[in-house]
Amino acid sequence: MSSLKLNPNFDIAAFLKEFWQQKPTLLKQLVEFDDPLSPNELAGLACEDEVESRLIRGSHNWMLQHGPFKESEFAQLPPDSWTLLVQGVDLFVQEFRDLKDLFQFIPKWRFEDVMASFATPGGGVGPHFDYYDVFLIQGRGERHWQLGQKCDTSNEITTDTGLQLLEHFALQQEFTLNKGDVLYVPPQYAHWGKAISPSFCYSVGFRAPSAAEMLEGFSDALIARSSPALRFTSSPDVMISDPHKIKDQDLKIAYSLVHGDLEDKDIFSKWFGSFMTTPKYPELFHLPEKRITATELQELLVVNKSKLHMNPASRLAYHENLEKKLLHFFVDGRVYSLSNSYSESISKLCKETSLFHELFCDPSTPDEIVNFILDMLHEGSLLLESDV
Structure with missing residues (x-):
């Protein structure tokens, strides 16, 4: 269990009511947190092929470089005016997973990295804005943050440096953050941070797909499930007065053809849960060399004392359809449909992933749960101890 705790004076209900997705706020001394990595160790992560990283040099005329990097590149850096950013550090370091878990007052399926x-x-990184919520957690050192206007697509953006930077920044607030301070910035608010001293900052961000992304994804899913035999047929009138006119009846037929599945909320919920749990880094899923049976896995767990662990890159969520008495359990873009009588078990699994091991070893566990746990192992969502 992690010893990390939010400041007991932090009023979560008040924050959600007054600030969440509404306006920025500084949360002084929100968390007591020691930096899990040294600058050299973070640079070491940035040298790995499977890690997404960026190096930004300069304080006004920025220059962007993407990783992976070589150790020699860091040795040649000047003493000031550069920033190293490493994405997804929670996938590689337990302490960062503990840090993100402090923010479970926000739905966990929305968490990005x-x-x-x-x-x-x-x-x-210069003046910019994001389309998602972010908590900026200050580690060691000091960093000065400026907050600006609320932005939209009409704001002029320059991309000359490879970064999406604002042409005009209208300063409205500014803060200096010390270790343990957290700056919350909702979507579309301009912000600009500069280090005062050598310092760490940890950004906890959340998924916020655009309507266009969801329309594209859901339409692709509908196309995939549509039968090629389902075709448009025109209204059965024998006589037509104008061969160029599209009649209202024909429009109704065409509309009903494409509208049918759009009204099925169960189809949409299955797609949405799969969409929101699709891993950001699928390359971190390594499938086992061979598939094993439930009996073979039980022998490994019970006799050989192996352990099942959740892949740190995995994402879990679930949704209950009370009308149909169904529960959809979403794992890394896949959906397992079960009776909603399992809702308590699935809720516990999402909160405490060590229970996957216990449930599989329990002879009273229903076959439906045994089967999806085994499938999760085959898909790389669960790992055997020897694989960790």
Whole structure:
């Protein structure tokens, strides 16, 4: 169990009512948190092929470089005005997973990742805005943050440096963050951070898919499930007065053809849960060399004392359809449909993933649960101890 705790004076209900997705706020000394990595260790992560990283040099005329990097590149850096950013550090370091779990007052299926940044004096990423919520957690050192206007697609953006930076930044608030302070920035608010001293900042971000992304994804799913035999047929009138006119009846037929599945909320819920749990880094899922049976896995767990662990890159969620007495359990973009009588068990599994091991070893566990646990192992969502 992690010893990390939010400041007991932090009023979650008041924060959600007054600030969440509404306006920025500084949360002084929200969390007592020691940096899990040194600057050199973070640089080491940025040298790995499977890690997404960026190096930004300069304090006004920024230059962007994407990783992976070589150790020699860091040795050549100047003493100030650069920032190293490493995405998804929670996938590699337990302490960052503990950090993100502090924010479970926000639905966990919305969580994106933890990004760690180390900046030397003057270092930063420039004035910008995001389309998602972010908690900026200050580690060691000091960082000065400026907050600006609320932005939209009409704001001028420059991309000359490879970064999406604002042409115009209208300063409205500014704060200096020390270790343990957290700056919450809702979507579309301009912000600009600069390190005062060598410092760490940890960004906890959340998924916020656009309507266009969801329309594209859901329409693709509907196309995939549509039968090629389902075709448009025109209204059966024998005589037509104008061969160029599209009649209202024909429009109704065409509309009903494409509208049918759109009204099925169960189809949409299955797609949405799969969409929101699709892993950000699928390359971190390594499938076992061979598939094993439930009996073979039980022998490994009970006799050989192996352990099942959740892949840190996995994402879990579930949805209950009370009308149909169904529960859809979403794992890394897949959906397992079960009776909603299992809702309590699935809720516990999502909260305490060590229970996957216990449930599989329990002879009273229903076959439906045994089967999806075995499938999760075959898909790389669960790992055997020897694989961790």
